[in-house]
Amino acid sequence: MQPKSSSNHNQISWQDGIAFFLILLFIYTAVSKLSDFDQFQRQMKLQTIPVWMQQILILFLPGVEIITGLLLAFTHTRLIGLYLSAILMTLFTGYVALVLINYFEQTPCSCGGVIKILGWKAHFVFNIFFLLLSILGIYIFNRERRTAWH
Template identity: 35%
Template sequence: MKTITPHITTHFKRHSTTYLDALAVFCAAVLIFLFAQTALNKVLYHQVFSIQMGKQPLPSWSKPILVYALPVAEWTTVFLLCFPKTRVWGLLIATVLMFSYTVYAYLAYIEIYGKVVCACGKVFQDMGWQEHFYFNAKHTFVALVGFYFAYKSKTLKSKQKRE
């Protein structure tokens, strides 16, 4: 009696980069949706975002820089996530941004700074810091997993080209 296992194994080996790419694209799409919304909100309501950033417990010299740097970083990440050749970099940057936002949300949740206003935009408007932390943690995981899939696919493709 023949088993189907060898056929499945052969199929997955042959098409593994396709599956990895599809999973990376899914993760990228989730992050594109998130970063595009938050970045657009920061641009459209820039004055509100600037006021909210002014209330953050950050060094005063960093606030004017972050008011412009954060939307630029988020739009850059969206752009990088859109294209297969730059997706690995986009997912890496998304992971770093989401990890930073998660740490900040956790510190706000445990009230290390006291009561802090969220400057993230309308996506998080109705969330408390606890929900915000868990939301960010989940999206950090999505970014990290997406990075892994995209990186693994890229290394498998380069390995296949050498063979």
């Protein structure tokens, strides 16, 4: 077995750093929602989406965020976590984009923790940042895997 090159070591460090920040994001928001579950539930019920969808999101969103964080924490499940992170961030960013173009009559924020105090434009930039971080993580993970095979 050959030792890893220093460039490969840097890729692993980038991958770990990206995973770390995404884990912080998803675990923090999930714990914030669960710690004030009544408030999260009230905010979700104010969304202008069908009631059945509200119930699904109330029940599953914090759990999906925790699962995403856990998948990101382990190298052998990290790629799945990165894809799930990218999907979630795409959905969250899409919602904020619709808010910014005034698509909804009312726009409650059911985000967790301090994220809910961001204005919608700042929220959009925040989400884009984490979406791009997820995509970069997927790219680095796949590049590292291709390099390991050669």
